[in-house]
Amino acid sequence: MAEPVLIGQRPPAIRRDRMVQTWILASAVSWMGNAAWQVGLAWVAVRTLSPAQAGLVITIATIPQALLTLVGGVVADRFDTRRVMIAAQLGQAAVLVVGALLWTSVAHLPLLVAAGIAEGVFVGLSAPASATLGRQLVVSDDLATVSGWNQISARLARLAGAPIGAAIVGWLGLPAVMVVDAVSFVVVAASMAFIVRPRFRLHGAVEEGWLRSLGSGLDYLRRDRTALVFLLALCGLNIFSSPVTGMGVPLRITDSGWPAITLGAVEAVFSACAIGGSLLAIRLRPRRKAAAAFATLILQGAAYGLVAVPSIVTLALAMALIGLTAGFASVWLSAEFVRIVQPAYLGRAASLSNLGDLLLVPVAAPAFGALTAGVGIQFSLVIVAVLMMLMCGAILARRDIRAIGADRDAASETAASV
Numbered sequence: 001m002a003e004p005v006l007i008g009q010r011p012p013a014i015r016r017d018r019m020v021q022t023w024i025l026a027s028a029v030s031w032m033g034n035a036a037w038q039v040g041l042a043w044v045a046v047r048t049l050s051p052a053q054a055g056l057v058i059t060i061a062t063i064p065q066a067l068l069t070l071v072g073g074v075v076a077d078r079f080d081t082r083r084v085m086i087a088a089q090l091g092q093a094a095v096l097v098v099g100a101l102l103w104t105s106v107a108h109l110p111l112l113v114a115a116g117i118a119e120g121v122f123v124g125l126s127a128p129a130s131a132t133l134g135r136q137l138v139v140s141d142d143l144a145t146v147s148g149w150n151q152i153s154a155r156l157a158r159l160a161g162a163p164i165g166a167a168i169v170g171w172l173g174l175p176a177v178m179v180v181d182a183v184s185f186v187v188v189a190a191s192m193a194f195i196v197r198p199r200f201r202l203h204g205a206v207e208e209g210w211l212r213s214l215g216s217g218l219d220y221l222r223r224d225r226t227a228l229v230f231l232l233a234l235c236g237l238n239i240f241s242s243p244v245t246g247m248g249v250p251l252r253i254t255d256s257g258w259p260a261i262t263l264g265a266v267e268a269v270f271s272a273c274a275i276g277g278s279l280l281a282i283r284l285r286p287r288r289k290a291a292a293a294f295a296t297l298i299l300q301g302a303a304y305g306l307v308a309v310p311s312i313v314t315l316a317l318a319m320a321l322i323g324l325t326a327g328f329a330s331v332w333l334s335a336e337f338v339r340i341v342q343p344a345y346l347g348r349a350a351s352l353s354n355l356g357d358l359l360l361v362p363v364a365a366p367a368f369g370a371l372t373a374g375v376g377i378q379f380s381l382v383i384v385a386v387l388m389m390l391m392c393g394a395i396l397a398r399r400d401i402r403a404i405g406a407d408r409d410a411a412s413e414t415a416a417s418v
Contacts, residue, residue, distance in 0.1 A: 003140070007200065011139060023195075026188045030089075030187065036180055060113055069351045071210070082197075085188070089189035090185070100182075132202060137200070168180060224341075230336070232356075238357055242361050243368030269320050278328075286332075292328075293328065300325035336404055
């Protein structure tokens with residue numbers, strides 16, 4: 001398994017690594033700003049536009065993002081990650097500032113649509129590059145630690161950003177939220193420009209054309225069956241998890257006649273347990289993280305089945321298990337994904353993972369809705385639970401997946417501290 005090339009001094013332990021800590025903090029600020037923007041945008045859209053227009057404004061960014069994410073993968077494997085991210089962050093900040101300045105003089109619908117399209121372009125072209133950054137900053141043994149703290153900070157930032165966005169849009173209006181989100185992008189750009197410096201080189205200059213470069217990424221996945229299965233598994237997981245938590249739980253509550261506060265309570269349980277699971281995943285650090293993650297996700301599949309039981313206590317237990325296992329598995333799987341993919345192809349592999357989420361998740365919700373209409377909420381949840389457990393069990397049964405991590409030379413691994 002190829003490793004990135006160290007181009008400077010060996011990174012310190014995470015607890016002493018001020019550069020990585022700054023990057024995680026700056027990313028959290030960006031997540032907070034994005035959460036504030038999403039809440040502010042949704043509030044203004046549903047209050048000032050028709051339902052169809054509001055839906056267009058809220059989702060329009062995903063279209064250019066999906067169209068350009070594969071190009072972004074080539075960009076990630078061809079150009080300097082810092083420059084790509086700085087340009088994207090400053091570009092998104094500029095779009096928001098312009099939007100705020102034009103808010104009172106331009107019709108809101110075309111302005112918000114244009115801003116959404118521009119956001120999707122920048123995200124599509126830069127998201128694969130940002131997915132490779134952790135691999136360039138820390139040693140392999142610290143990838144799970146960095147992934148865990150990134151996910152914890154992102155969850156906390158979203159929880160804080162949503163009420164901040166609601167308060168600002170209600171007090172000062174959407175232009176103020178735009179400015180706040182723009183500042184968060186500038187914070188990330190500044191950290192990338194003045195503090196963050198790659199310590200490992202993933203790739204050299206790519207001489208082949210853009211289409212050929214994309215094709216060579218697909219050829220690599222055809223050759224590396226382990227990486228391909230891993231990638232397909234990551235894409236498949238959201239097909240099951242998103243409908244259950246996004247639709248199954250609200251439908252279970254509605255079907256049982258429980259009050260609306262129940263949804264907020266079990267969502268809080270899920271979030272708290274997901275954060276706790278990520279913290280535990282950082283501490284436990286099994287050597288064969290992929291196998292441990294898929295075994296954990298079999299338990300998550302069983303928890304989907306518990307959602308079908310018409311009991312508030314059982315629902316709370318199910319959400320606790322789903323959150324806890326999500327916290328474990330997301331940390332371990334994200335770390336192993338960037339470790340097992342050949343460094344020269346990491347950006348293109350990350351772009352395919354992003355594309356899978358963008359295409360499959362929107363389809364999963366209506367498919368689950370149609371299933372529920374046909375067989376009812378209880379049977380639908382049981383079917384999804386069984387399919388989830390079968391998929392994860394089939395992946396875990398593969399020898400190459402179980403062997404991921406067994407090739408590590410224990411003497412060469414750095415004991416990372418939190």
